[in-house]
Amino acid sequence: MIMEIYSIRTLKCQPLRLCLSVCGLGLCIVLMLFLLATYSGVKNGSMEYVNMNRTDLWVLQKNATNILRCTSVLFPQHGGAIKNTPGVHTASPVLLILATIDNDNGGATVYLAGYDPATGKGGPPAIAEGRLIESDHEIILDRSFARKYGYRVGGSLTVQGDTLDIVGISTGTNAFVIQYAFVTIKKAQSLVNFPVATFYMTDVAEGHDKSEVASTLKQALPSVEVYDHETFVENNVRELQVGFLPFIYSIASIGVIVLVVILSLLLSINILERRKDFAIMKTMGSPGRFLCRLIVEQSLLLAAAATAVALILFFPLVELVAMVSPDVTVEPSLNQTAAVIIMVGVVGLLSAFISMQRLRNIYPLEAFS
Amino acid sequence: MNDNHDRRCLVELTHVTKQFQSNGSRHTALHSISLKAYTGELLLLLGPSGSGKTTLLTTIAGLMPPTSGQVRLFGRKIEQYSKGELQQLRSGKLGFVFQTFHLIDYLTALENVALVLRFAGEPKGRARKQAGHLLRQLRIEHLAGKLPPRMSQGEKQRVAVARAIACGADLILADEPTASLESSQGFEIIRLLYRYARNHNKCVIVASHDQRIRQFAHRILRLDDGVLSECAAVNGDGSVRKAATGSV
Numbered sequence: 124m125i126m127e128i129y130s131i132r133t134l135k136c137q138p139l140r141l142c143l144s145v146c147g148l149g150l151c152i153v154l155m156l157f158l159l160a161t162y163s164g165v166k167n168g169s170m171e172y173v174n175m176n177r178t179d180l181w182v183l184q185k186n187a188t189n190i191l192r193c194t195s196v197l198f199p200q201h202g203g204a205i206k207n208t209p210g211v212h213t214a215s216p217v218l219l220i221l222a223t224i225d226n227d228n229g230g231a232t233v234y235l236a237g238y239d240p241a242t243g244k245g246g247p248p249a250i251a252e253g254r255l256i257e258s259d260h261e262i263i264l265d266r267s268f269a270r271k272y273g274y275r276v277g278g279s280l281t282v283q284g285d286t287l288d289i290v291g292i293s294t295g296t297n298a299f300v301i302q303y304a305f306v307t308i309k310k311a312q313s314l315v316n317f318p319v320a321t322f323y324m325t326d327v328a329e330g331h332d333k334s335e336v337a338s339t340l341k342q343a344l345p346s347v348e349v350y351d352h353e354t355f356v357e358n359n360v361r362e363l364q365v366g367f368l369p370f371i372y373s374i375a376s377i378g379v380i381v382l383v384v385i386l387s388l389l390l391s392i393n394i395l396e397r398r399k400d401f402a403i404m405k406t407m408g409s410p411g412r413f414l415c416r417l418i419v420e421q422s423l424l425l426a427a428a429a430t431a432v433a434l435i436l437f438f439p440l441v442e443l444v445a446m447v448s449p450d451v452t453v454e455p456s457l458n459q460t461a462a463v464i465i466m467v468g469v470v471g472l473l474s475a476f477i478s479m480q481r482l483r484n485i486y487p488l489e490a491f492s
Numbered sequence: 493m494n495d496n497h498d499r500r501c502l503v504e505l506t507h508v509t510k511q512f513q514s515n516g517s518r519h520t521a522l523h524s525i526s527l528k529a530y531t532g533e534l535l536l537l538l539g540p541s542g543s544g545k546t547t548l549l550t551t552i553a554g555l556m557p558p559t560s561g562q563v564r565l566f567g568r569k570i571e572q573y574s575k576g577e578l579q580q581l582r583s584g585k586l587g588f589v590f591q592t593f594h595l596i597d598y599l600t601a602l603e604n605v606a607l608v609l610r611f612a613g614e615p616k617g618r619a620r621k622q623a624g625h626l627l628r629q630l631r632i633e634h635l636a637g638k639l640p641p642r643m644s645q646g647e648k649q650r651v652a653v654a655r656a657i658a659c660g661a662d663l664i665l666a667d668e669p670t671a672s673l674e675s676s677q678g679f680e681i682i683r684l685l686y687r688y689a690r691n692h693n694k695c696v697i698v699a700s701h702d703q704r705i706r707q708f709a710h711r712i713l714r715l716d717d718g719v720l721s722e723c724a725a726v727n728g729d730g731s732v733r734k735a736a737t738g739s740v
Contacts (some may be wrong), residue, residue: 124616125603132598403594406555407655408583409611487582488555490594491546491667 149432237311587656
């Protein structure tokens with residue numbers, strides 16, 4: 124208890140330094156929480172479309188593995204062949220294209236998904252406002268996209284010269300750098316002037332085995348890839364991770380390094396300033412573990428205070444980001460918060476260990492100088 | 493305190509020399525010092541500043557190895573103690589009193605005393621209880637909750653003495669304990685150390701240049717430029733009873 128008291132009092136003796144340090148550490152932690160929450164937002168935004176649009180088999184062009192970073196073009200004859208394959212119940216075409224919506228800012232790009240409103244396959248995962256499309260001159264916009272550019276249900280917009288009525292606002296369709304919009308397959312095909320599709324969402328007829336139908340499709344159509352739903356979701360997640368996680372990890376690693384450096388520096392300065400105290404304690408026969416524990420306690424106290432500051436700042440910050448920049452979806456989760464808290468604890472221990480090296484160079488003899 | 497043969501020898505130095513090297517030149521701080529210190533006595537090392545008193549104390553404490561000669565502490569050669577054993581020795585059997593007190597400023601008097609008890613392995617609650625008991629014994633219980641910066645010099649040194657004797661140390665090494673104090677406060681501190689040595693059969697070695705405290709010493713050793721040149725035994729009234737030079 125005495126060492127705990129010493130830890131707290133020595134930290135409190137420089138209140139301004141303590142506040143600045145804790146805030147600095149706290150902001151580092153906020154950065155990490157924010158990065159992880161952004162990753163969640165991107166992952167959910169990018170994956171929800173695939174996740175929620177359940178189908179037995181996804182049929183794409185040969186060698187295409189996902190819809191995020193692959194080219195897949197299937198022609199009407201592919202569609203006909205898929206539909207005629209034994210065991211196939213339905214095959215709904217979906218065309219994904221990048222389209223520019225004309226506006227006063229020189230245009231905004233959306234990931235336009237053309238789907239068959241009759242089956243609903245390939246449509247928005249959830250509608251927050253309005254309704255699903257029913258005709259070729261209607262469009263559904265992603266909520267963050269609509270907020271950013273001020274579009275509302277009941278309004279209209281122009282895509283490559285065609286005026287479309289906004290009939291709905293979707294959620295789970297913000298893929299960070301781009302947002303989904305939904306039109307009929309016919310409208311999407313008319314925009315590219317080809318009756319093509321990116322993939323066919325294929326359901327297997329009752330009584331047929333999915334894997335057998337997939338094998339039959341592959342044999343009948345050597346120029347396509349067929350995935351069951353779970354594999355296709357995994358493919359997309361992997362693609363997202365490959366493209367996005369290194370960026371997240373790089374910045375998070377820098378954040379961790381900064382955290383370790385600040386904390387180690389702070390503890391080292393504290394040790395040097397209390398050098399005489401440590402020399403006296405060593406003279407009086409303090410066991411090594413006492414002094415080490417003291418440093419660990421100080422480190423964990425600072426880390427805990429910084430985490431508290433970070434948590435206080437983080438959630439209002441998420442709200443602020445949602446208001447200022449609606450296209451950035453930040454989705455904090457309890458698991459991530461727990462992971463960051465554990466990581467901060469590890470950083471605290473690591474920083475304490477680094478700073479402890481300073482103790483070795485403090486000699487009991489210094490108490491006599 | 494007149495017969496060394498009845499008492500236990502805690503410290504024995506045999507031809508101890510300590511040299512320091514700086515800027516290529518060699519400085520001898522202690523010249524072939526031989527001395528013994530026993531339980532039940534307050535041994536005064538008198539000498540001016542720079543005479544080697546502190547070097548001698550730190551050598552006795554095992555904090556600084558001698559360049560040559562032998563130091564025996566509690567009957568065992570100092571080099572035979574491992575680092576851990578020396579640390580245990582300092583936490584249990586050795587006590588230190590410094591000129592500038594060296595209390596931990598961020599701990600109260602009670603906590604400063606309890607700290608050394610914790611170092612010696614006492615559990616938290618017992619350490620505090622014992623520290624409180626000791627402060628009461630020394631009649632400084634009113635300082636228990638005070639932080640050192642709010643104490644007078646004399647109060648600080650009394651707490652420092654309490655800290656030094658808290659674990660029942662057999663050997664107290666006091667480096668200029670009265671130098672920062674007024675006469676009356678200095679006498680009070682020396683009286684405390686004297687009583688500790690006499691009543692508890694402990695050994696107290698005081699290094700000082702303060703001639704006024706001679707009357708409290710059982711023996712006086714004079715140190716000049718690292719040479720132990722004089723030895724005197726003191727009567728109860730403070731008068732010198734016996735004087736010698738060389739090995740003491």
